[in-house]
Amino acid sequence: MYQLSVFIHIIAACVWVGGQLFMALVVVPALRGWTDPERGRAFSALGRQFRLVGYVALGALVLTGIYNAGQRGVAWSTLANARFYDSEFGQVLTTKVALVVLVFLLSLVHDLKLGPASVKLLNQSEPANEALLRAYRKRASMLARLTMMLSLAIVFLAVALVRGLPW
Numbered sequence: 001m002y003q004l005s006v007f008i009h010i011i012a013a014c015v016w017v018g019g020q021l022f023m024a025l026v027v028v029p030a031l032r033g034w035t036d037p038e039r040g041r042a043f044s045a046l047g048r049q050f051r052l053v054g055y056v057a058l059g060a061l062v063l064t065g066i067y068n069a070g071q072r073g074v075a076w077s078t079l080a081n082a083r084f085y086d087s088e089f090g091q092v093l094t095t096k097v098a099l100v101v102l103v104f105l106l107s108l109v110h111d112l113k114l115g116p117a118s119v120k121l122l123n124q125s126e127p128a129n130e131a132l133l134r135a136y137r138k139r140a141s142m143l144a145r146l147t148m149m150l151s152l153a154i155v156f157l158a159v160a161l162v163r164g165l166p167w
């Protein structure tokens with residue numbers, strides 16, 4: 001059961017981090033030459049589909065992550081023990097979970113606020129909205145990049161969790 005949980009955890013991590021890398025390295029450059037309304041429709045369809053898949057993957061990561069931590073001796077009572085946070089494993093796991101919470105909140109802002117607002121403006125394409133559209137798109141892409149960088153940091157912490165910090 002433990003190996004299956006780590007297997008599911010790693011596949012979910014591939015989907016979550018891999019999906020973000022695919023959007024940034026493949027989708028965004030590929031849609032660069034498209035017209036605004038076309039790009040708006042494409043981003044909205046891709047964003048909606050990845051949102052669904054991404055949150056299922058994040059849910060799987062949290063559930064298997066809790067199970068994995070349990071298999072490594074971290075019970076709920078351990079979290080109340082100050083000595084746990086003195087240990088390297090405790091510090092790495094706490095930092096990792098804190099980054100997961102931050103990534104989840106940033107994704108919510110991107111997916112529920114900035115993303116839909118940008119797509120709505122893209123579909124209107126009135127000259128009056130040009131500046132606003134550029135501002136929204138800039139914020140949405142900055143947030144997406146920040147979420148991706150933090151997700152990569154989570155994977156680094158995951159490796160450190162299993163093999164120790166490299167310093």
Ligand code: HEM
Pocket residue numbers: 006009010013016017061062064065066068069070072096097100103151154155158159160161162163
């Ligand atoms: C975006 C979210 C997450 C990502 C991308 C992620 C990624 C990973 C990866 C790639 C590994 C395997 C590391 C290796 O074997 O070298 C791993 C292991 C682990 N993760 Fe996560 N994780 C996430 C969330 C969580 C959460 C929320 C928890 C705890 C509640 C957690 C707890 C663990 C534990 C305990 C292990 C060690 C598994 C083992 O015993 O080998 N992870 N994680």
